[in-house]
Amino acid sequence: MASTVLASLTVPWISTAHRMDVLRCADPPEGYIVTTAFVLALDGLGRTLLTRVDRPGRGWEVPGGHLDPGETPVGAAARELAEEAGLRVAAERLTLFGGQRITLLDMPPADYRYPRRTFQAFFTVRLPDPGVPTRPDPGSECDAAEWVEPAEVAARCPGAAWQALHAALLG
Numbered sequence: 001m002a003s004t005v006l007a008s009l010t011v012p013w014i015s016t017a018h019r020m021d022v023l024r025c026a027d028p029p030e031g032y033i034v035t036t037a038f039v040l041a042l043d044g045l046g047r048t049l050l051t052r053v054d055r056p057g058r059g060w061e062v063p064g065g066h067l068d069p070g071e072t073p074v075g076a077a078a079r080e081l082a083e084e085a086g087l088r089v090a091a092e093r094l095t096l097f098g099g100q101r102i103t104l105l106d107m108p109p110a111d112y113r114y115p116r117r118t119f120q121a122f123f124t125v126r127l128p129d130p131g132v133p134t135r136p137d138p139g140s141e142c143d144a145a146e147w148v149e150p151a152e153v154a155a156r157c158p159g160a161a162w163q164a165l166h167a168a169l170l171g
Helices: 073-085 150-156 163-170
Strands: 004-009 018-024 033-042 048-053 064-066 095-104 117-126 142-148
Touching: 004 163, 018 163, 033 073, 033 163, 048 073, 048 150, 064 073, 073 117, 073 142, 095 163, 142 150, 150 163
Parallel strands: 033 117
Antiparallel strands: 004 018, 018 095, 033 048, 033 064, 048 142, 095 117
């Protein structure tokens, strides 16, 4: 499958000139390094699993985070899903759905820790039954996890760059 650009935008958490393309794709874009992995988990009722990050300026999000050294993107997605939401799913059940392709247009600041061309991978998993109550692992940066209806996802995560991916997933 060729990639499809669902949205192009800039985000306030990248301080240098950049472009973020939200892509629907089956493979990471060539020439981009996967730095983070997220999971859009849907249950049998069509609800999405969200987690609340317990840090100033954060809030409700989809589970995900940085790859550990030597970790695969799908492995990181499964690990983050378990840590942040308490949902344990075998990595083989996760499917790459798309992601956020970030291209820096200027030289990054000295303290910028990512390559100039990165990809934030978004995986999906669909559970056949209603999602059971979940709880983040102790020590996680998250303090809550909930299954929420599609309209509630938009209300809890306003302005999230991945909203276009979520909408495409719901069809």
